[in-house]
Amino acid sequence: MKILITGANGFLGYYLVKQLLEKGIYVIATGKGDGRLPFSYHSNFIYREMDFTDPFRVQDVFKEINPDVVIHSGAMSKPDECELKKWEAYLVNVEGTLSVLLNAAEYKSHFIFLSTDFVFDGEKGMYAEDDVVNPVNYYGKTKLEAEDAVKEYEHDWTIVRTITVYGKTHSGRASFPELIKEKLLKGESYQIFNDQFRTPTYVEDLCSGIISIIRKKAIGIYHLSGTDILTPYQMALRVAAYLNADSSQLRHVTASEFSQPAARPKKTGFKIEKARRELDFSPIGFNEGLKKTLE
Ligand SMILES: NC(=O)c1ccc[n+]([C@@H]2O[C@H](COP(=O)([O-])OP(=O)(O)OC[C@H]3O[C@@H](n4cnc5c(N)ncnc54)[C@H](OP(=O)(O)O)[C@@H]3O)[C@@H](O)[C@H]2O)c1
Structure with a gap:
């Protein structure tokens, strides 16, 4: 089996490639510019x-x-960047997806699309796959428009929605717990939202879920996330507790006190019963994920 990954130089890309190679699968990693993945030695890997x-x-x-x-x-995965550069976000997230879809159709490939909790407005929280979507920012809008295109794909398709993915970073921007660790160790004061609820996802769990989708040829929409319902501030406090660090420099703020270019949904979080039932998806808790991220 040959699996092609787009955006493979990114955070999730690294782990996807790693886990697929460990399972003996042939991986074609693709990305913008030169490859930044450390797997060139592997005979099942090309970039x-x-x-x-x-x-x-x-x-x-x-x-x-x-x-x-x-x-x-x-x-283009940063909501604020999408809000500020709408034309580019549309080109990458919508037109780019259409281009990959059109070519995948030629080869009848199973198309797996990575989407986000930001397709929801965050008024209800703990969303199931068939809940009503209503994005509140441009990033969410572009991902939803891409989802709609994926649903029109004439061969097998799967939409994987996920939330606040974290884990040890191998290149690029630090994941949320790593960023908090850095701030705590430097003794820098840091403002963090305490009015947005998420179910953060440990990156290797997300990859296992995706590999299960491939193995089982699971079609349709799947919500893959962790189960702890936490605000970013609560996540940061857990990081401080794990490090035995003084958390007084972490300051909680609300969306009304600290504005960002892109609005954020208040309460997302996923129901993951479908993934548990059909994919044997069994994510670890946030504390265990922190250990793997920060050890
Ligand atoms: N991380 C999360 O918390 C989260 C949550 C929900 C959904 N998701 C979704 O999950 C997916 C993976 O996220 P991630 O965290 O791995 O994001 P990421 O680290 O930003 O990776 C995205 C990758 O896409 C690449 N890319 C952007 N435009 C491209 C283009 N035109 N051609 C080829 N590659 C391009 C980027 O290249 P450069 O590195 O060269 O910029 C980057 O390597 C995304 O679809 C994201 O929307 C992520």
Whole structure:
């Protein structure tokens, strides 16, 4: 089986490639520019430069690879950046997805799309797969428009929605617990929201869920997240407790006190019964995830 991953240089990409290689699967990692993954030594690994907003490049890579499965993980993933650069966000998150979808259709690949809790407005919280979507920011809107395109795909498709993914970072921006650790160790004061609820997801759990989707050929929408319902401030306090650090420099704020370019949904969080039942998805708790992230 050949699996092509887009945005493979990103945070999730690293773990997806690693877990798939560990399972003996042939992986074609693609990303913008040079490969930044440390797996070139592996005989089941190849890297191809593929900016998926370039339809000709996508066509060439798909023609060469003919993938059985495509995991479309690449995206403009920072909500504030999407809000400030709407045109670019649309190009990457919507048109880029269309380009990958069109080419995947040629080879009848199983198309797996990474989406987000930000397709919901956060008024209700603890969302199931069939709950009503209503994004409150541009990032969420672009991901939802891409989801709608995926639903029109004529072959097997799966939409994986996830929330606040964390774990040890191997390159790029630090994940939330690592950022808090850095602030605590430097003794810097830091303002953190205490009025937004999430169910943070340990990155290796997310990968296991995706691999189960591939193995079982699970089709449709799946919510994959952790189970602890926490605000970012509560997550930060857990980091401080794990490190035995003084948490007094962590200051809790509300959305009304601290504005950001992109609005955030107040309470997301997922019901994951469908994933438990159909994928044997069994995520670890936040404290255990912190240990794996910070040890
Ligand atoms: N992390 C989370 O908390 C979270 C939560 C919900 C959903 N998601 C979704 O999960 C997926 C993976 O997230 P992540 O945390 O791994 O994000 P990430 O670290 O930002 O990775 C995204 C990758 O996509 C690449 N990319 C952007 N535009 C591209 C293009 N035109 N062509 C090729 N590659 C392109 C980026 O390249 P560069 O590195 O060169 O910029 C980056 O490597 C995304 O679809 C995101 O929306 C993530």
